[in-house]
Amino acid sequence: MLLLLAPIPARGLDPLGAETCKACHPAAYEIWKESAHARALAALPERSRGDARCTVCHAPEGQKGQGGVTCESCHGNGQLYARRYVMRDRELARALGLQDVGEKSCLRCHDESTPSLGKWDHARKLPLIQHGEAEREARRAAAAAGRP
Numbered sequence: 214m215l216l217l218l219a220p221i222p223a224r225g226l227d228p229l230g231a232e233t234c235k236a237c238h239p240a241a242y243e244i245w246k247e248s249a250h251a252r253a254l255a256a257l258p259e260r261s262r263g264d265a266r267c268t269v270c271h272a273p274e275g276q277k278g279q280g281g282v283t284c285e286s287c288h289g290n291g292q293l294y295a296r297r298y299v300m301r302d303r304e305l306a307r308a309l310g311l312q313d314v315g316e317k318s319c320l321r322c323h324d325e326s327t328p329s330l331g332k333w334d335h336a337r338k339l340p341l342i343q344h345g346e347a348e349r350e351a352r353r354a355a356a357a358a359g360r361p
């Protein structure tokens with residue numbers, strides 16, 4: 214079992230797609246679906262939607278579903294971690310590819326080459342994509358009821 218503690222990146226595996234995450238995270242999905250990230254592929258001019266120079270940021274997981282910047286573009290490929298018993302175990306989930314999403318993750322795409330006004334302001338941008346409140350609320354309720 215100890216071997217599992219070494220991160221096993223799920224590189225090379227097909228992404229699951231946002232619809233798979235939706236099954237267990239419906240509230241996060243609905244917020245994401247209305248976001249600029251979900252529309253990032255559609256926002257490209259038609260001739261650029263197959264252009265890897267654009268899709269590297271606008272649809273890094275490919276065109277599955279609605280494409281765009283998907284759950285897995287930030288949280289990591291879900292093939293190995295997107296199971297209930299894995300997700301409940303913070304350490305195991307991370308060993309199986311779940312990534313912590315910090316400022317560095319955003320800067321992978323939000324760099325100087327993008328058509329944004331001004332420098333990246335993480336403290337201002339992060340609240341604009343909040344989508345984990347339902348999960349945090351459920352945890353608070355469970356803790357208050359003395360459940361693990």
Ligand code: HEC
Nearest residue numbers: 229233234237284285288291295296297300301303348352
């Ligand atoms: C079969 C159900 C299921 C699927 C599918 C699923 N999750 Fe989860 N996820 C959970 C559960 C249960 C938790 C734990 C919630 C808790 O205890 O707070 C969780 C927690 C998380 C967390 C917080 C974990 C932490 O330790 O910080 C993130 C982020 C997350 N899921 C993202 C995703 C993404 C992205 C996908 C799709 C690739 C996905 N999940 C698919 C059930 C699922």
Ligand code: HEC
Nearest residue numbers: 256257261266267269270321322323324326327328329330
């Ligand atoms: C390094 C990552 C990156 C690459 C590569 C990239 N983009 Fe973007 N693009 C972004 C980001 C980030 C934004 C959003 C900027 C903002 O609003 O702060 C954006 C915004 C846009 C927008 C405006 C979308 C809207 O809804 O207003 C268009 C159009 C666009 N990009 C087209 C392209 C095209 C065409 C290419 C390929 C030639 C490309 N981008 C390559 C990251 C990238």
Ligand code: HEC
Nearest residue numbers: 231234238241242245250282283284287314344345348349
């Ligand atoms: C642009 C990157 C990005 C995308 C896309 C994204 N997330 Fe997140 N997600 C984050 C960040 C950052 C946080 C942590 C926010 C914080 O700590 O304030 C987070 C938090 C979460 C949490 C809550 C973790 C917890 O329990 O506190 C869940 C669940 C989650 N995301 C699931 C999803 C799902 C499902 C999708 C797709 C439908 C998705 N995310 C798309 C960046 C992203």
Ligand code: HEC
Nearest residue numbers: 249252253256270271273282286318319322338339341342
């Ligand atoms: C895989 C590339 C990628 C990553 C990673 C990414 N973004 Fe984006 N983001 C984009 C693109 C592309 C757009 C423009 C989409 C459009 O307008 O069509 C965008 C747009 C946005 C927007 C709306 C425009 C704006 O600037 O107000 C916000 C907010 C945003 N991203 C926040 C974040 C945050 C916060 C993170 C990190 C937690 C993050 N993004 C990570 C590619 C990315």
